[in-house]
Amino acid sequence: MSDFYSILVLPEPKSHNLIHMFIIKYKKIFIGISATLVVLSLLSLFIFGLNVGIDFKGGALTEVVYNEERPTQDALNESLKILNFGSILLQPTGDLGYIVKTRDLNDSEHTLLLKTLSQNKSDALAETSFNSIGPSVGRELTRKAIIAVVLVSLAIICFIAFAFRKVSISHIPGRKSVPSWKYGIIAIVTLLHDVILPVGLFVVLSHFYGAEMDTLFVVAILTILGLSVSDTIVIFDRIRENLKNEEKAARTSFSEIVGKSLEQSYVRSLCTSLTLILVLLSLFFFGPVTTRYFALMLTAGMFFGTYSSIFLASPLLVLVEEWQKTKNHK
Amino acid sequence: MTLLILVLAGGIALFVFKSEPRLNKNFENQSSFFRKFPFRLGLDLSGGTHLVYKADVSAVQEGEIGNSMDALRDVIERRVNLFGVSEPVVQVQRGGFVSGEEEKLIVDLPGVTDIKQAIEMIGQTPLLEFKVETPEDVSRTVKVDKDGKIDLGSLNLSQQFTDTELTGRYLERATLEFDQNTREPIVSLQFNDVGTKLFAKITKNNIGKMVAIYLDGAPISTPVVREEIPNGQAVISGSFTPTEAKQLVGRLNSGALPVPISILSTTTIGAILGDNAVNAGVKAAVMGFLLVVLFLILWYRLPGLVAAISLCIFISIILTLFKLLPVTLTAAGIAGFIISIGIAVDANVLIFERMKEELRSGHTITDAVKLGFSHAWFSIRDSNISYLITAVILFWFGTSLIKGFALTLGMGVIVSMFSAIMVTRIFLSTLGFIEEGKVVRFLFNSGITRTQKP
Numbered sequence: 001m002s003d004f005y006s007i008l009v010l011p012e013p014k015s016h017n018l019i020h021m022f023i024i025k026y027k028k029i030f031i032g033i034s035a036t037l038v039v040l041s042l043l044s045l046f047i048f049g050l051n052v053g054i055d056f057k058g059g060a061l062t063e064v065v066y067n068e069e070r071p072t073q074d075a076l077n078e079s080l081k082i083l084n085f086g087s088i089l090l091q092p093t094g095d096l097g098y099i100v101k102t103r104d105l106n107d108s109e110h111t112l113l114l115k116t117l118s119q120n121k122s123d124a125l126a127e128t129s130f131n132s133i134g135p136s137v138g139r140e141l142t143r144k145a146i147i148a149v150v151l152v153s154l155a156i157i158c159f160i161a162f163a164f165r166k167v168s169i170s171h172i173p174g175r176k177s178v179p180s181w182k183y184g185i186i187a188i189v190t191l192l193h194d195v196i197l198p199v200g201l202f203v204v205l206s207h208f209y210g211a212e213m214d215t216l217f218v219v220a221i222l223t224i225l226g227l228s229v230s231d232t233i234v235i236f237d238r239i240r241e242n243l244k245n246e247e248k249a250a251r252t253s254f255s256e257i258v259g260k261s262l263e264q265s266y267v268r269s270l271c272t273s274l275t276l277i278l279v280l281l282s283l284f285f286f287g288p289v290t291t292r293y294f295a296l297m298l299t300a301g302m303f304f305g306t307y308s309s310i311f312l313a314s315p316l317l318v319l320v321e322e323w324q325k326t327k328n329h330k
Numbered sequence: 331m332t333l334l335i336l337v338l339a340g341g342i343a344l345f346v347f348k349s350e351p352r353l354n355k356n357f358e359n360q361s362s363f364f365r366k367f368p369f370r371l372g373l374d375l376s377g378g379t380h381l382v383y384k385a386d387v388s389a390v391q392e393g394e395i396g397n398s399m400d401a402l403r404d405v406i407e408r409r410v411n412l413f414g415v416s417e418p419v420v421q422v423q424r425g426g427f428v429s430g431e432e433e434k435l436i437v438d439l440p441g442v443t444d445i446k447q448a449i450e451m452i453g454q455t456p457l458l459e460f461k462v463e464t465p466e467d468v469s470r471t472v473k474v475d476k477d478g479k480i481d482l483g484s485l486n487l488s489q490q491f492t493d494t495e496l497t498g499r500y501l502e503r504a505t506l507e508f509d510q511n512t513r514e515p516i517v518s519l520q521f522n523d524v525g526t527k528l529f530a531k532i533t534k535n536n537i538g539k540m541v542a543i544y545l546d547g548a549p550i551s552t553p554v555v556r557e558e559i560p561n562g563q564a565v566i567s568g569s570f571t572p573t574e575a576k577q578l579v580g581r582l583n584s585g586a587l588p589v590p591i592s593i594l595s596t597t598t599i600g601a602i603l604g605d606n607a608v609n610a611g612v613k614a615a616v617m618g619f620l621l622v623v624l625f626l627i628l629w630y631r632l633p634g635l636v637a638a639i640s641l642c643i644f645i646s647i648i649l650t651l652f653k654l655l656p657v658t659l660t661a662a663g664i665a666g667f668i669i670s671i672g673i674a675v676d677a678n679v680l681i682f683e684r685m686k687e688e689l690r691s692g693h694t695i696t697d698a699v700k701l702g703f704s705h706a707w708f709s710i711r712d713s714n715i716s717y718l719i720t721a722v723i724l725f726w727f728g729t730s731l732i733k734g735f736a737l738t739l740g741m742g743v744i745v746s747m748f749s750a751i752m753v754t755r756i757f758l759s760t761l762g763f764i765e766e767g768k769v770v771r772f773l774f775n776s777g778i779t780r781t782q783k784p
Contacts, residue, residue, distance in 0.1 A: 063603075106593065107449050128600035130445060136432060137382060137595045141729065148727040155719045163712055215731050216662060219724065223669070223739075226720035230713030234680070237709055268683040275625060275679065276672035279618035283668050287614035288607035288661040290374065295665065 024259045027315030034193055034312045041200020048203050053212030056142045058135035060105045064117055065097040066125045073098075079116050085109065091210070097128070104132045145218045152222050156191070156229050160184045163233055164240075178254075178321050186320065187232045190313045194228035195221055198300040205293070216294040224301030227276070231269055231309040238265045239317070255318045262314050273306035335753060339643040346649045369652060370417075371440075372660035372734060375608045377601030378440040379448050383591040385433040390589060398589050399424070399433055406437060408580070409452055415439050435591060445598050458501065458582060459544040460529070461491035462536050491542045491549075494532055500525025502562075504582040506575050509567060515575035516567040517582070526562025534558040611664040618668050619645070622675055630682050636757045637678040637750075644674045644749035651741060663734035670742020673717060677750035680706040699758050703751070710751070717743045 080088045089101040118124040164183040205211045238261035284295035399422045410418045419438040442448050502522040536555050543551045551566045626634035685702030721740035
């Protein structure tokens with residue numbers, strides 16, 4: 001492979017050169033943008049908080065559709081009060097439906113609720129879905145979700161460590177290269193960035209549109225972990241390859257090599273993301289209601305994942321290398 | 331080779347089409363082979379009820395928990411089958427570190443949307459009791475209401491009859507029979523040894539009196555005893571409908587639950603909601619597919635077309651696997667499948683981008699194809715590994731919802747490695763025989779890059 005590259009003369013169009021060198025030159029700005037977005041996401045997370053769904057905290061969700069006319073919210077609230085189910089949240093859905101959120105209900109309570117909703121008229125409404133989750137099931141799911149997130153993160157960190165174990169071999173004596181673990185750390189920083197931004201987006205959405213954090217939310221986060229790391233790995237792979245071949249010449253600077261690697265791989269990154277974003281968007285626009293926010297989360301994850309592999313990971317790498325250099329010079 | 335793959339893929343696609351009632355209008359006339367494999371839809375798509383029970387195993391010895399949970403599952407399964415649900419799923423979820431300390435029983439009832447009925451059917455232990463008349467000297471309370479109505483206490487049957495030791499526990503089996511004179515359905519009971527002795531004693535002591543047969547706390551039959559019955563056979567003749575009698579027999583035979591259960595969570599999805607979700611899922615998949623194909627052909631031209639064909643093959647293989655394994659499809663599962671379409675294309679994009687570079691650097695098309703594949707392989711492998719890590723862990727820890735997603739995603743990733751790499755490669759190398767010229771070079775190039783001289 002190295003033989004092949006040593007005879008390679010790449011005729012690069014000038015415009016491409018500009019784009020990637022632009023990224024490297026203004027790296028601090030791009031890193032700044034990312035950092036700002038992360039801070040904003042975290043802030044919104046702490047201010048608004050996550051809107052935890054019944055999957056995790058337990059509770060019941062009843063969805064009904066009235067056959068002819070739906071009673072007003074006030075009238076229903078009034079009659080629901082008598083049931084003594086604690087706080088009941090009534091949300092209109094569609095033209096004739098309501099979603100009723102309550103604590104978890106047993107069978108007789110459920111029947112009572114339906115009776116109240118139908119105002120004792122038979123055939124007034126149809127129940128489209130009912131979901132009641134006991135608190136212990138919710139706790140169990142929370143524990144499972146946490147274990148899954150921790151395990152996936154650990155597995156991916158191990159994988160990154162494995163994938164980058166050879167990057168740091170320098171081919172020129174006297175020149176100190178960026179050690180592997182720093183690549184790994186940058187990949188993880190990028191990973192965090194890619195997860196935190198969609199979460200921030202979700203928090204804002206849930207604050208304004210009432211989206212709830214459910215099981216699919218956790219799945220989305222875990223999938224983003226996979227998407228993000230694969231994008232970053234492809235670019236770092238290129239850098240690794242180019243380092244091997246270019247450093248022999250010892251003329252090219254580290255930032256130039258990174259820039260060149262970027263130039264070689266960003267079209268691919270964009271194309272891949274574009275295809276995935278295309279399918280995700282069609283899932284968002286045409287897909288089932290249950291997976292709508294899921295698709296949106298993944299689209300955001302994909303978008304930020306691609307953004308970060310080009311505008312965050314590589315600039316960070318160059319920055320780290322520069323710090324390392326100045327330290328050595330002192 | 332290319333032809334062979336095309337023929338095989340065509341066959342697979344035909345299978346998918348023929349075995350799907352939604353697509354094939356002529357479905358009813360197909361041979362039984364095709365009819366055996368429709369897509370299996372999860373509850374959230376087909377409509378139905380999902381129940382999670384907690385089993386109270388505190389009275390069971392540590393080592394016996396597994397057995398009693400299995401026995402519980404068998405009893406519930408018998409009751410569910412009695413109800414005539416198609417393809418019910420009854421599973422035991424053992425307690426443990428991950429799933430919590432509780433022993434759980436999960437019941438999926440496709441097509442059942444009346445939860446009340448479902449819960450009753452599953453949860454009710456048929457409690458069969460035999461009671462005898464209370465001796466006359468025990469006084470009965472008779473109430474007189476304010477408005478003068480007299481409550482004779484006859485409704486309060488518990489005062490009229492007293493318990494005996496004989497219960498459904500001593501039942502050996504129940505059978506459905508029809509009365510020879512009235513043609514009414516009757517339930518015939520056969521007691522075991524202990525039950526036979528108890529029944530003989532009860533009948534002997536109560537000749538000329540009533541014996542009440544209680545089911546679930548309510549009297550269903552109060553025959554008068556004419557003589558001692560020593561053979562342990564009894565008959566319940568209430569005014570049953572044949573269906574009721576059949577259900578009763580089934581419930582009596584399925585026996586009492588080995589461990590008490592209580593419901594933890596219920597989910598019901600109406601059939602309309604499920605239908606909507608299926609339609610939306612199919613629409614999303616088709617739109618996603620078309621968009622990707624459009625993009626591939628516009629951007630990558632000839633290789634793009636090849637990639638689109640290999641994508642079709644990928645989809646046929648996956649759908650066939652869904653049918654054959656079978657994989658229960660849920661909304662999340664369809665989402666996983668749709669995402670795997672994107673991943674399948676990803677591999678091709680990586681290969682084509684590499685190929686373009688090789689072309690630009692002056693290689694012939696045949697060489698460029700070869701080099702493109704070998705160089706892209708590492709990136710494809712690495713990025714797919716990270717998907718697989720996620721999918722495997724999700725599958726391990728997930729609830730049924732997540733499992734569906736993880737399974738379809740994981741399958742998608744593995745099949746895509748085959749279809750994107752093997753199939754595309756074979757197709758492209760077949761095309762590689764085409765003589766090189768400006769047109770071919772143009773076809774192999776992509777997007778905004780200009781054709782460059784070798």
